[in-house]
Amino acid sequence: MSLKNSLFECEGVSLSLGGRRILTNVSIDVNPGEIVGLVGPNGAGKTSLFEVLCGRYISEAGLVKLDGSDITKESFFKRARIGLARTYQSPVTPGSLTVGETFRAARKAFRPYLSVHDAEWAARLANLKVHWDTPAAALGAFDRRKLLISCLMMRNPKVILMDEPASGLINAEIDELDLIIRRIVDEYAIGVIMIEHRLELLSAVADRVVVLDLGEVIAKGSPETVFVDPKVHAAYFEDAHA
Secondary structure, eight states: OOOOSOSEEEEEEEEEETTEEEEEEEEEEEOTTOEEEEEOSTTSSHHHHHHHHHTSSOOSEEEEEETTEEOTTOOHHHHHHTTEEEEOSSOOOOTTOBHHHHHHHHHTSSSSOOOHHHHHHHHHHTTOOSOTTSBGGGSOHHHHHHHHHHHHHTTOOSEEEEEOTTTTOOHHHHHHHHHHHHHHHHHHOOEEEEEOSOHHHHHHHOSEEEEEETTEEEEEEOHHHHTTOHHHIIIIIHHHHO
């Protein structure tokens, strides 16, 4: 099986859990400085695909590559160290740590250890404007997302997998998130694959969209093309409306 030369990619990924087929022959890729949206109805396999991409699940078939290297069998932790980052739908922050202590934990998570200046730079990048002695768990949802993005950016990731980053945000916050993500991608040539149900965010930031239904890819292309595809409407929009 031969993969084209993308920054991060999987090809032919299949996965079964508990005897049930979750993913079938799924391929997705992202290039430097590109945002790829991943959409589909509930149960389509989007989060399961992220689990394969980040190394928490090992697929029964297919390949995963980062920057030209086969990482199909590499652990979650190894993938994090070589440039793969991930955010989750719920922005959970350490309940017992302040913002400053959370940054320190991220700076000291693994070598090379980073300085407080790296944390300050990352906070500015994510437009995080809070006192560092504030309990991290006391932050609002958007500031918790900014804190987590800041912690990831300190490590100069090559790729970020974002799971519903707009979940729980109001429209003004989504607009700001749009600018933060686009700046990260444009200025640092990071590839982003984003699961998102807020289609206004994907329409604003995504370069390409991949649609999953029942564990299979049913459409790929630009947002303006994919979002009017009859197959996508039948599988996704009508399901969401129901």
